[in-house]
Structures are given as C-alpha cells and as structure tokens.
Amino acid sequence: MTYNHHVVEKKWQKYWHEHNVFNTTNDPNKENFYALDMFPYPSGQGLHVGHPEGYTATDIVARMKRMQGYNVLHPMGWDAFGLPAEQYALKTGHDPKSFTKKNIENFKRQINALGFSYDWNREINTTDPSYYKWTQWIFERMYQRGLAYEAEVPVNWSPDLGTVVANEEVIDGKTERGGFPVVRKPMRQWMLKITAYADRLLDDLDLIDWPENVKEMQRNWIGRSEGAAVTFKVVDSEDTIEVFTTRPDTLFGATYMVMAPEHELVDKITTAEQKQVVKAYQDEAAHKSDLDRTDLNKDKTGVFTGAYAVNPVNGKQIPIWISDYVLASYGTGAIMAVPAHDDRDFAFAKKFDLPIIPVVDGGNVADAAFTGDGLHINSEFLDGTNKDEGIHKMIAWLEDHHVGAKKVNYRLRDWLFSRQRYWGEPIPIIHWEDGETTLVPEEELPLILPETPDVKPSGSVESPLANLDDWVNVVDKNGRKGRRETNTMPQWAGSSWYFLRFVDPHNKEALADYDKLKAWMPVDLYIGGAEHAVLHLLYARFWHKFLYDIGVVPTPEPFQHLFNQGMILGANHEKMSKSKGNVVNPDDVVEQFGADTLRLYEMFMGPLDASIPWSEEGLSGARKFLDRVWRLIVDDQGKLRDHVTTENDGTLTTIYHQTVKKVTEDFEALHFNTAISQMMVFVNEASKADALPVEYMEGLVKLLAPIAPHMMEELWQELGHDETLTYEPWPTYDEQYLIEDEVEVIVQVNGKVRGHLKVARDTDKVKLEALARADEHVQKFVxxxxxxxxxxxxxxxVNIVAK
RNA sequence: GCGGGUGUGGCGGAAUUGGCAGACGCGCUAGAUUUAGGUUCUAGUGUCCGAAGGACGUAAGGGUUCAAAUCCCUUCACCCGUACCA
Known part of the structure; x- marks a missing residue:
C-alpha cells in the first residue's frame, strides 16, 4: 500500500490538536528550551514557501529537544498592525480589523497544514487590546524615565491624498497611489531615546551568539566614533560653532569651516552681501532628494557665508562656508575642514581654491589628502608627535583652554516612534489646553483603538483618528479640555517585546511574570530573515535593556542564539515575485506531495542560510526518499515487513551509531542538509541488508520525526506503539560502535595516491611503511x-617522497 | 567607495585542527520489471586519453608544504549591508 499523505497528515494533525500534544510543559526536573520564529505579518497573500524554511528549522530543534527531555516553549503569533491593512481600509472602506482577522485565519490554516508543533494556547496578536495594553505600558514607563519625548520632524505630506505617506510609499517624489506630489512638512512627533543605550547595545553584542555579519551591521548602524568636540568663535559675534572631529590633532591644518545648509546659525552669521547666494543654495539643497545630495553628486558644491571663525588653537581667522557635503543629521552639522588630511575637504578646497596646509608629514598635498599616520609638522606643540599621541595632547590642550573636550559620537539617531496612521497602537498621551501633556493613567490602559465604520484621511498631517471627535476630545474632572494624541505607534513596537509575552500570555497583572521570565529567557534559538538584522533586532534589544533596567526582565539580552535563514529563489534563480511568475504556493505543494515532503525538501536544499533556487525535481526527490523509508518498514498490504526483526546480525551497527551521532550533532548545529544526507546513506545501507533490527528502525523513525513528523508518527504506530512519539526518548549512540576495526590507509608517492592498504586499526608506523613499500603498484612509481x-x-x- | 560574505561536475550541494575532491540528492545514459507511460530495481555518470592504467581538475595567477578546495599574497566575478558619518 503506498503512502497516502492526505489521510495520514490530517489524521496526526487532528491527534496532536485533540490531545494538546504540544502544550508547553513545566516539569521542574527538566531544563527549559525556548525556540522562537520571527512572527509574521499576516498579509493577504498568505504563506510563501520562504516562511516554512525558518519555521521548519526551529520546529526540528523544538521536536528534538522535547525528545531529549526538555520543556520546550515553541509559540507562534501575529505581528498584525501594519500598513497593508490600513491601505486596504482606505481603498475599500472596510474595517482593517476584520480584514486582519481573515488573514490570520488563513495563515493559521496554512501553518497548521505544515505540521508545526506550536503551542497554540499561547498564540498572541499585537492588535489585541490585552496585548497592546502592555505595549502602551512600556511606552508610559519610558516616558516617565525621559526616554520618550516630542520633537519637530518632517514628514512626507501629500496634499492631494490628505494624508502623510511612509517613505516606502514615495516613489520618485510622488505617492505610490495616484502619483501625487509629496512635500516635506515639519510635525511634532514622538521619539524614543535609543541613543541613551548606544554603548550598551554595542558592548553587549559580545554576550550573544549571533552571526558575525549581523553583529557587524549593528556595530556600523550604531557607528560609534571617538574624537573631540571643538568650539570655534565666530568673528565679530557672540556665536560659537561646535564641531565634532575624529582628528583633533590636525586642528592646525583647519583652514576653513563648513556648515550644513540647514544649520540653525547659517542665517544669523551670513553677511548681507552673501545673503542672496546663501539663500539660493539653501533652497537648492532643500529641493534635492537625499540621493541627489549624496550618490549622484560626487562633485562638491557650496557657498561662502561671508563670516569667519577663529581657529582656537592658533587664533587664525578662517572662512565659514556652507555645503551639502556636511550633513545636518550627523555630529553637530558643522565641521572644521582640514583639506590636507581629509579626502572630502581636499576635493572641496581644490574646487574653491582654499588653502591647504599639511600638518602631518608623509603625503603630498599637491595631489591628494594624506590620511595615514605620520609625525606632525606646522603644529607648534604637536610637532614631532604621531597621530595617537597628537590626538591625546590636543584634547588635553582643548580641555585646558576650555575650547573643547574629548567626545564620543554616534551615527545612531533616536527612534522616530510616531506614525500618522489609524491601524496601530494608540499612544496613551493627552495634550491639555493649558499646554500640559499627560499620560493616560495606567489603570485606564489599554487605551483602545476606537472602531470606526470608515477609515478616511484626516485631511491634515494627523492620522485618521483625528476624525473621531468623541474619542479625540476629552475633559478632565475639573472641566479642563484636552485632546488625545492622534499618532499611533510603528509596527516595530509590538514586535519589540512579543517574545516576553509568549512566556506568560494570559497574565493580567504584568506583561509577564518575572519568575517565569527567569525560567525561560533568554530565547535559546531565534530564527528569521536577514532583513531584520538591524532595525527589529536593535529595537527589541533596546526595549529589553530598558525593561531589564526597571526590573521587569531578568536578562540583559533577549536572544541568545540568532540565525538568519536564506531566501528561497524561483526556479530561474531569481527572487520569487508575482510579476516574474515564479512563485511557489505551499498549499499546492502540500496538496500534491504533502507537508513532510515540503519540510524535508526545504531542509535538504542546502545550508539554512544560503539562498537557493526552487527545484520541482528536487522536491519529488524528497518525496521519493520518504517513500523509500515507508517501503523499508511497511509492505504492500500496509503491514510491518517481515525483515524488521528483533535479531541483530551486526551489519548495520556501525552505520546506525554513526547516523545517530551525526544527525544529533547536525540538528544541534542547524546543518539539516547533511543530517538528511546521513539518513539517506543509512536507508541505502538498510535497503541492502537482509534483516532490519527493530531497534534501528525505531531509531531511524525518531531521527526523522522532527523533519517528517506525520509519516513518522504513522510508522511509529506500525511499529506497534499507540501513543505519539513526541516525548519518546531521543536515540543515543555508543562510541564503541563508531570505530571500525579495519581501516583503509592510502599510500602516496610524491603526494599522489598510488595504493590502498586495508589494515587493522592502529597498525604502527613501521609496519605501515613496510606494507606501503611492498605494494607492487607503489614500487612501480618509486x-x-x-x-x-x-x-x-x-x-x-603513508606518503613516500622519492627522487 | 567602504564593511561583510561567496566562488567546487549539467544542477542543488558535501569535504575546513591541511591527508583519497565531488558524500547525498537531482538530471542524464544503459539494462530489468510494466501492454505502455509513470513508479520501482540494477549499473554507470568531473574532463581528456585509453584495454589495463594514466594525465588534468575546486574563479584566475603566484607562494608555503611530503601533502592545499582548505593556509598566505595578487587579481577577477557575484551577493548582502551602507552611502560624503567629519
């Protein structure tokens, strides 16, 4: 009887569900293991074959850990706030809530069809008020500690749509929907002070077991650099300009200054004669996109303000220019320019004929800036020192004269935390008529997102919530009028702490019980796409550290071991996309080949982190292997085969123990492709054997169960058991069977293989050499x-070197 | 440009304290089973020359070594991240 995946997969999914097989256990005698997937945004498109790759990987580890005697926490939930639902609502007038609910049902159906061992009793949904109550609670705690503040930040405003659009909705300066013009408009927005955690986010990367490239990306994103702040006085004015420099040692070579066109002092210091050109340049810069200002513009531009500053170290007057090669958003938005030792300053000085004074020996200022190390020249008290020593001495001098200090600067900026959206967590803030801003009292949380029959643009930079007068307008007990914050939180908010809620999802008193968090955190294995390498993972680490500081969580880091799965490409080696017509739908694969085949195939394709093209032949090859395993154990009548026996003639002993060892180690290391290959080798050997010891067949079924759980449950039953194998002990191996008594030793002559010797293990050197020399073929080559x-x-x- | 990574048969890949390159799977060839197709089974399958047996071969070039896919240097290609970061 051939294997029928339709019947068997449904049967076991039903069994698992009805028996609550995957409920998280809390046996105090067992160790805990937390295996987590990055929870998905339930899009209307449904599951993509890329989703199950990471999910299968964590599921394999979770299933193995259960069999190895761990309590396993393996949950799933929904990151369900997000732009698509809002856009759908705006377009159709439908409610994002019911739309989202429908999508979740579809996702859940698809996920369950793949046989993942999630504990659905812990399902969470970021749009559920009982969940976002705690998202709001965390925001309030941050506000109370000064980590949430308001600032004036420009947004993309579309007058035609009457709404603010996200960066990803802007294409070539026009809205994605309708192609309307977009203008930058300043707006008061909420910010989170992630920069206060910059050093810890950087340093604690050393505590965690993450891919080096992800750590490196986070380091670059944080972008810590050490240097000095230096204060320059503006000539004939009370104003001063502060700059940040990593090379304070080159201060004697600073021959001009440059400010970003947007710098607040520009208008103030610009002389009357220069007003017009400066204004013109500012306008031009304001209309250029970021791309124009950087990528497309390698040629330096700029104008002189007419003002001068005093170089604090030698009293020289140097001109102040503005140029868009200086970014308002980095450092202080102004620089001291040292053209002799900085490539950008050099290009600018060359173009505008500004003086270039070398202060470090080694380069030739006629050709290029010299950025290397060398002895200082033209630098009075620094002359003769090298770079490091010069930096040190200059900082001391700056501090002594109160014109500067050592400073650490970061590329990382504070987190823009508000969105002008309906479909997000309301920010629990009230703005009162007397100017006071207060939090919604904690006991009133959650602040529920009000339902509305029709989500439509507010017509202003505010979110659609501004339309809901009953909700927006509030009056306190003294009759003071107030207005609720109409901004909502970004999608990143709910995903920055969801892994904590899984630990204790129904808790009404706290976001999660501290002792339970202590038992489960940090997450032992976290798998998801590389696209979250920076933002999600940095935000989650930031919130976690904050919660650690206020005593809510017991660990400084949330995710101990992180792994990024690769991408599954279309059969044509290109990224799957509707427009390319190379998308594979998991529903179709499950229908035709079964979930076990899909899981096996995705794990066998190659290393988990590689991007590999889909192959229909590869997929049916995976099914063929499963069929072979089935036929190895079950005959045409659906009965256990006769050759599965309690007798063991020893022919499979070594290969079996090797297989147990390799599969166990490979699963642990997430090397699923090689684990599967080892099981294939074992099955090939077993197919040739006369008798199959029942012990080894049970072992094989257990080893394969994490990958192909439905068929293995069925085979486990064929082998005479009547309960799930979920909690059966994981197979073990015995070292003594791994070692073969006879080994093959290769014989080389001048590094080329010329013969093979079959000898007893640990044959001594003298004997091996003699045997090698005696070999006829070897002699021929000597x-x-x-x-x-x-x-x-x-x-x-044995390698014989002869000449 | 900078940072990180990768480069192995027709294809996906395996082999990393340096020790038989190509495990395993796909595809392909031949044979068996089958009315036939599919399935299944057996054998073969890096390239070149051949009867045995050789020579060559891990992006390209060079080096270290008894021995290199693996270590070192140079170059090239592709992928990911980033974008004048002072």
Missing part, C-alpha cells in the same frame, strides 16, 4: 628513484 623521506600518519596515510 622505480629506481631514491626514497628521501616517508611520512606516516597512522590510520590515514
């Missing part, structure tokens, strides 16, 4: 040459 040297590595190789 011929009349003199043997100069013989290298013998027992159990491995």
């Amino acid at each position: 011929g009349t040459q003199t043997i100069r040297k013989v290298i013998v590595v027992p159990n491995k190789i």
Whole structure:
C-alpha cells in the first residue's frame, strides 16, 4: 500500500490538536528550551514557501529537544498592525480589523497544514487590546524615565491624498497611489531615546551568539566614533560653532569651516552681501532628494557665508562656508575642514581654491589628502608627535583652554516612534489646553483603538483618528479640555517585546511574570530573515535593556542564539515575485506531495542560510526518499515487513551509531542538509541488508520525526506503539560502535595516491611503511628513484617522497 | 567607495585542527520489471586519453608544504549591508 499523505497528515494533525500534544510543559526536573520564529505579518497573500524554511528549522530543534527531555516553549503569533491593512481600509472602506482577522485565519490554516508543533494556547496578536495594553505600558514607563519625548520632524505630506505617506510609499517624489506630489512638512512627533543605550547595545553584542555579519551591521548602524568636540568663535559675534572631529590633532591644518545648509546659525552669521547666494543654495539643497545630495553628486558644491571663525588653537581667522557635503543629521552639522588630511575637504578646497596646509608629514598635498599616520609638522606643540599621541595632547590642550573636550559620537539617531496612521497602537498621551501633556493613567490602559465604520484621511498631517471627535476630545474632572494624541505607534513596537509575552500570555497583572521570565529567557534559538538584522533586532534589544533596567526582565539580552535563514529563489534563480511568475504556493505543494515532503525538501536544499533556487525535481526527490523509508518498514498490504526483526546480525551497527551521532550533532548545529544526507546513506545501507533490527528502525523513525513528523508518527504506530512519539526518548549512540576495526590507509608517492592498504586499526608506523613499500603498484612509481623521506600518519596515510 | 560574505561536475550541494575532491540528492545514459507511460530495481555518470592504467581538475595567477578546495599574497566575478558619518 503506498503512502497516502492526505489521510495520514490530517489524521496526526487532528491527534496532536485533540490531545494538546504540544502544550508547553513545566516539569521542574527538566531544563527549559525556548525556540522562537520571527512572527509574521499576516498579509493577504498568505504563506510563501520562504516562511516554512525558518519555521521548519526551529520546529526540528523544538521536536528534538522535547525528545531529549526538555520543556520546550515553541509559540507562534501575529505581528498584525501594519500598513497593508490600513491601505486596504482606505481603498475599500472596510474595517482593517476584520480584514486582519481573515488573514490570520488563513495563515493559521496554512501553518497548521505544515505540521508545526506550536503551542497554540499561547498564540498572541499585537492588535489585541490585552496585548497592546502592555505595549502602551512600556511606552508610559519610558516616558516617565525621559526616554520618550516630542520633537519637530518632517514628514512626507501629500496634499492631494490628505494624508502623510511612509517613505516606502514615495516613489520618485510622488505617492505610490495616484502619483501625487509629496512635500516635506515639519510635525511634532514622538521619539524614543535609543541613543541613551548606544554603548550598551554595542558592548553587549559580545554576550550573544549571533552571526558575525549581523553583529557587524549593528556595530556600523550604531557607528560609534571617538574624537573631540571643538568650539570655534565666530568673528565679530557672540556665536560659537561646535564641531565634532575624529582628528583633533590636525586642528592646525583647519583652514576653513563648513556648515550644513540647514544649520540653525547659517542665517544669523551670513553677511548681507552673501545673503542672496546663501539663500539660493539653501533652497537648492532643500529641493534635492537625499540621493541627489549624496550618490549622484560626487562633485562638491557650496557657498561662502561671508563670516569667519577663529581657529582656537592658533587664533587664525578662517572662512565659514556652507555645503551639502556636511550633513545636518550627523555630529553637530558643522565641521572644521582640514583639506590636507581629509579626502572630502581636499576635493572641496581644490574646487574653491582654499588653502591647504599639511600638518602631518608623509603625503603630498599637491595631489591628494594624506590620511595615514605620520609625525606632525606646522603644529607648534604637536610637532614631532604621531597621530595617537597628537590626538591625546590636543584634547588635553582643548580641555585646558576650555575650547573643547574629548567626545564620543554616534551615527545612531533616536527612534522616530510616531506614525500618522489609524491601524496601530494608540499612544496613551493627552495634550491639555493649558499646554500640559499627560499620560493616560495606567489603570485606564489599554487605551483602545476606537472602531470606526470608515477609515478616511484626516485631511491634515494627523492620522485618521483625528476624525473621531468623541474619542479625540476629552475633559478632565475639573472641566479642563484636552485632546488625545492622534499618532499611533510603528509596527516595530509590538514586535519589540512579543517574545516576553509568549512566556506568560494570559497574565493580567504584568506583561509577564518575572519568575517565569527567569525560567525561560533568554530565547535559546531565534530564527528569521536577514532583513531584520538591524532595525527589529536593535529595537527589541533596546526595549529589553530598558525593561531589564526597571526590573521587569531578568536578562540583559533577549536572544541568545540568532540565525538568519536564506531566501528561497524561483526556479530561474531569481527572487520569487508575482510579476516574474515564479512563485511557489505551499498549499499546492502540500496538496500534491504533502507537508513532510515540503519540510524535508526545504531542509535538504542546502545550508539554512544560503539562498537557493526552487527545484520541482528536487522536491519529488524528497518525496521519493520518504517513500523509500515507508517501503523499508511497511509492505504492500500496509503491514510491518517481515525483515524488521528483533535479531541483530551486526551489519548495520556501525552505520546506525554513526547516523545517530551525526544527525544529533547536525540538528544541534542547524546543518539539516547533511543530517538528511546521513539518513539517506543509512536507508541505502538498510535497503541492502537482509534483516532490519527493530531497534534501528525505531531509531531511524525518531531521527526523522522532527523533519517528517506525520509519516513518522504513522510508522511509529506500525511499529506497534499507540501513543505519539513526541516525548519518546531521543536515540543515543555508543562510541564503541563508531570505530571500525579495519581501516583503509592510502599510500602516496610524491603526494599522489598510488595504493590502498586495508589494515587493522592502529597498525604502527613501521609496519605501515613496510606494507606501503611492498605494494607492487607503489614500487612501480618509486622505480629506481631514491626514497628521501616517508611520512606516516597512522590510520590515514603513508606518503613516500622519492627522487 | 567602504564593511561583510561567496566562488567546487549539467544542477542543488558535501569535504575546513591541511591527508583519497565531488558524500547525498537531482538530471542524464544503459539494462530489468510494466501492454505502455509513470513508479520501482540494477549499473554507470568531473574532463581528456585509453584495454589495463594514466594525465588534468575546486574563479584566475603566484607562494608555503611530503601533502592545499582548505593556509598566505595578487587579481577577477557575484551577493548582502551602507552611502560624503567629519
């Protein structure tokens, strides 16, 4: 009887569900293991074959850990706030809530069809008020500690749509929907002070087991650099300009200054004669996109303000220019320019004929800036020192004279936390008529997102919530009028702490019980796409550290071991996309081949982190292997085969124990492709054997169960058991069976293989050399040459060097 | 440009304290089973020359070593991140 995946997969999914097989256990005698997937945004498109790749990986580990005697927490939930639902609502007038609910149902159906061992009793949904109550609670705690504040930040405003659009909705300066013009408009927005945690976010990367490239991306994103702040006085004015520099040692070479066109002092210091050109340049810069200002513009531009500053170290007057090569958003928005030792300053000085004074010996200022190390020149008290020493001495001098200090600067900026959207967590803030801003009292949380029959643009920079007068307008007990914050939180908010809620999802008193968090955190294995390498993972780490500081969570880091799965490409080696017509739908695969085949195939394709094209033949190859396993154990009548026996003639002993070892180690290391290959080798050997010890067949079924759980449950039943194998003990191996008594030693002549010796394990060097020399074929290649040297590595190789 | 990574048969890949390159799977070839197709089973399958047996071969070039896919240097290609970060 051939294997029928339709029947068997449904049968076991029903069994698992009805028996609550995957409920998280809390046995105090067992160790805990937390295996987590990055929870998905339930899009209307449904599941993509890329989703199950990461999900299968964590599921395999979760299932193995259960069998190894751990309590396993393996949950799933929904990151369900987000732009698509809002856009859908705006377009159709439908409610994002019911739309989202429908999508979640579809996602859940698809996920369950793949046989993942999630504990659905812990399902969470970021749009559920009982969940976002705690998202709001965290915001309030941050506000109370000064980590949430308001600032004036420009947004993309579309007058035609009457709404603010996100960066990803702006294409070539026009709205994605309708192609209307977009203008930058300043608006008061909420910010979170992630920069206060910059050093810890950087340093604690050393505590965690993450891919080096992800750590490196986070380091670059934080962008810590050490240097000095230096204050320049503006000539004939009370104003001063502060700059940040990593090379304070080159201060004697600073021959001009440059400010960003947007710098607040520009208008103030610009002289009357220069007003017009400066204004014109500012306008031009304001209309250029960021891309124009950087990528497309390698040629330096700028104008002189007419003002001068005093170089604090030598009293020289230097001109102040503005140029868009200086970014308002980095450092202080102004720089001291040292053209002799900075490539950008050099290009600018060349173009505008500004003086170039070398202060570090080594380069030739006629050709290029010299950025290397060397001895200082033209630098009075620094002359003769090298770079490091010069920096040190200059900082001391600056501090002594109160014109500067050592400073650390970050590229990381504070987190823009508000969105002008309906479909997000309301920010629990009230703005009162007397100017006071207060939090919604904690006991009134959650602040529920009000339902509305029709989500429509507010017509202003505010979110659609501004339309809901009953909700927006509030009056306190003294009759003071107030207005609720109409901004909502970004999607990142709910995903910055969801892994904590899984630990204790129904808690009404706290976001999660501290002792339970202590038992489960940090997450032991976290798998998801590389696209979250920076933002999600940095935000989540930031919130976690904050919660750690206020005593809510017990660990400084949330995710101990992180892994990024690769992408599954279309059969044509291109990224799957509707427009390319190369998308594979998991529903179709499950229908045709079964979930076990999909899981096996995705794990066998190659290393988990590689991007590999889909192959229909590869997929049916996976099914063929599963069929082979089935036929190995079950006959045409659906009965256990006769050759599965309690007797063991020993032919499979070594390969079985090797397989148990390799599969166990490979699963642990997430090397699923090689684990599967080892099981294939074992099955090939077993197919040739006369008798199959029942112990080994049970072992094989258990080893394969994490990958192909439905068929293995069925085979486990064929082998005479009547309960799930979920909690059966994981197979073990015995070292003594791994070692073969006879080994093959290769014989080389001058590094080329010329013969093989079958000898007893640990045959000594002398004997091996003698045997090698005696080999006829070897002798032929040695011929009349003199043997100069013989290298013998027992159990491995003999290399005869002859000339 | 900078930072990180990768480069192995027709394809996906395996082998990393340096020790038989190509495990395993796909595809392909031949044979068996089948009315036939599919399935299944057996054998073969890096390239070149051949009867045995050789020579060559891990992006390209060079080096270290008894021995290099693996270590070192140079170059090239592709992928990911980033974008004048002072």
